[in-house]
Amino acid sequence: MPDTRRGRLIVIAGPSGVGKGTLIAEVLPRLPDTVLARSATTRLRRQDEVQGREYYFLDPEEFEERIEQEEFVEHVQYGANRYGTLRSEVEGHLSEGRSVMLEIEVEGARNIRRLYADALLIFIAPPSIEELSRRLTDRNTETDAEVASRMERAREELAAQQEFDYIVINQDINKAADDLYHIIETEMREAAD
Numbered sequence: 001m002p003d004t005r006r007g008r009l010i011v012i013a014g015p016s017g018v019g020k021g022t023l024i025a026e027v028l029p030r031l032p033d034t035v036l037a038r039s040a041t042t043r044l045r046r047q048d049e050v051q052g053r054e055y056y057f058l059d060p061e062e063f064e065e066r067i068e069q070e071e072f073v074e075h076v077q078y079g080a081n082r083y084g085t086l087r088s089e090v091e092g093h094l095s096e097g098r099s100v101m102l103e104i105e106v107e108g109a110r111n112i113r114r115l116y117a118d119a120l121l122i123f124i125a126p127p128s129i130e131e132l133s134r135r136l137t138d139r140n141t142e143t144d145a146e147v148a149s150r151m152e153r154a155r156e157e158l159a160a161q162q163e164f165d166y167i168v169i170n171q172d173i174n175k176a177a178d179d180l181y182h183i184i185e186t187e188m189r190e191a192a193d
Contacts, residue, residue: 007033007099008191009090009116010184013109014124014161015154016078017136019170020103023124026177031184034099037089040066043081046141056086074104074111079149083108099188106157109164120187122180123164127171129155 012020028036040056042063051057058066063082067075075084085102093100102112112119126132132154136147161167166183170176 007094007097008188009094009112009119010034010099010101011109011112011119011121012101012103012124012180013106013121013157013164014170015126015132015157016105016150017132017139017154018124018126019135019173019176020124022173023168023170023177023180024101024103026173027181027184028101030181031099031101031188033097034101034184035093036101036103037085037093039083039085039102039104040072041081041083043083073115074108076105076107076111078105078153079146085112106160106163113163120166120184121164122166122168122183123161124176124180125158125161125167125169127169129158131171 012024014020024036028034038052038054038056040058040063042058042060045051045055045057049055060082063084066072066086067084071087072084073087073090075082083105085104085108090100090102102108104112109121113121126135129151133147133151136142136150142150168176168179168183
């Protein structure tokens with residue numbers, strides 16, 4: 001008899017600079033049969049980024065065409081750029097029994113919850129708003145104006161954290177990674193029972 005189990009959609013969200021990507025990199029290798037869906041974006045590629053590794057970098061016209069073709073399960077405007085998760089990055093893996101992890105913003109998580117009621121939504125929070133500001137400034141990837149814009153958005157996103165199934169505070173990367181792993185592992189085990 002063929003295995004007809006469907007994977008689980010796991011959403012990791014939180015403000016820019018909170019450490020979502022770092023935590024995912026720590027946790028994903030510990031989760032067999034779980035893959036990370038790459039987002040698409042219209043933002044310019046940074047020097048160390050590779051097409052298809054960090055993101056699928058699309059020009060604004062192609063992004064808009066894909067929206068019209070309903071190729072995204074979620075998409076948002078963040079600052080001057082657009083971000084979205086391609087349906088092809090999610091559905092194939094889920095139907096083959098693999099779980100899919102998404103690293104997205106709060107607005108995108110809301111869209112996912114509407115489409116996938118059983119999605120597991122986990123919010124990554126900073127230990128404080130001041131620490132988040134320091135992290136954004138220290139990474140030196142945005143202008144002061146962009147950091148200020150991201151901080152304004154972060155305050156709105158932090159106000160929405162109660163909409164999520166779980167909240168993980170990223171004060172210490174090792175503890176936060178362990179907390180995130182245990183939440184996901186427990187949820188997956190309970191879903192399989």
